[in-house]
Amino acid sequence: MNINDLYDPEFRKLIKSKKPTVIIPVGSIEQHGAHLPISTDSDIVTEIASRLAKKCGFIVFPTISYGVSWEHEPLFNTSLKANNLRKILDDVILSLRKNHIKKIFILNGHHGNLQVLNHMKKLTYVSSLSYWHFMDHEFDHAGFVETSLMLAISNKVKMKKAKKGLITKELSEKEKKRISKLSTKAGGFPKVTKNGVWGDPTGATKKDGQRFLSEIVRNLVKECQS
Numbered sequence: 001m002n003i004n005d006l007y008d009p010e011f012r013k014l015i016k017s018k019k020p021t022v023i024i025p026v027g028s029i030e031q032h033g034a035h036l037p038i039s040t041d042s043d044i045v046t047e048i049a050s051r052l053a054k055k056c057g058f059i060v061f062p063t064i065s066y067g068v069s070w071e072h073e074p075l076f077n078t079s080l081k082a083n084n085l086r087k088i089l090d091d092v093i094l095s096l097r098k099n100h101i102k103k104i105f106i107l108n109g110h111h112g113n114l115q116v117l118n119h120m121k122k123l124t125y126v127s128s129l130s131y132w133h134f135m136d137h138e139f140d141h142a143g144f145v146e147t148s149l150m151l152a153i154s155n156k157v158k159m160k161k162a163k164k165g166l167i168t169k170e171l172s173e174k175e176k177k178r179i180s181k182l183s184t185k186a187g188g189f190p191k192v193t194k195n196g197v198w199g200d201p202t203g204a205t206k207k208d209g210q211r212f213l214s215e216i217v218r219n220l221v222k223e224c225q226s
């Protein structure tokens with residue numbers, strides 16, 4: 001169920017009788033190459049949250065579309081300072097608790113938010129999970145995986161503009177580690193990738209995206225039921 005299907009006082013009655021779990025997707029607003037919308041992370045995490053909610057009977061709250069994306073400057077990003085994202089989540093969680101919501105599930109769609117969301121794990125009534133940890137394939141940024149996912153859920157992908165970015169396959173483990181670390185620093189992402197793309201989106205397909213989506217949702221359902 002989605003928050004925009006709910007009314008008060010029915011919702012309060014439902015909270016009392018069914019004790020529902022609330023799911024809050026958290027995304028980002030940042031460049032995803034020339035071929036994917038800037039809202040990509042928020043778009044994907046919103047879709048996954050809604051599929052998961054349908055399977056598990058959760059209630060989907062509005063996506064927090066802004067995340068911590070300073071690593072993408074000077075390419076486009078609209079970012080929150082980590083501490084402010086944490087404050088927003090703290091306030092939303094406190095408010096939900098006051099409204100007798102006992103279980104809150106934060107679904108993350110952007111790597112830069114990880115530090116903040118790991119902090120939330122200390123709260124026993126909050127679970128926070130990043131969706132890309134629920135698929136086998138190595139994740140990327142505007143590469144094969146993310147572009148396939150977007151092809152599966154959106155008609156806004158401009159495949160003609162898709163360009164290969166940073167490929168790490170041939171690099172040593174040490175070099176991979178160095179690049180990963182640098183890419184998370186403010187302004188670091190364009191430094192290591194040159195064009196803001198991590199991976200190769202040119203072979204992405206809708207079919208692969210659908211496969212990734214089913215895999216992610218299936219594994220998340222398992223996690224939520226355990």
Ligand SMILES: [Zn+2]
Nearest residue numbers: 040041141142
């Ligand atoms: Zn992304």
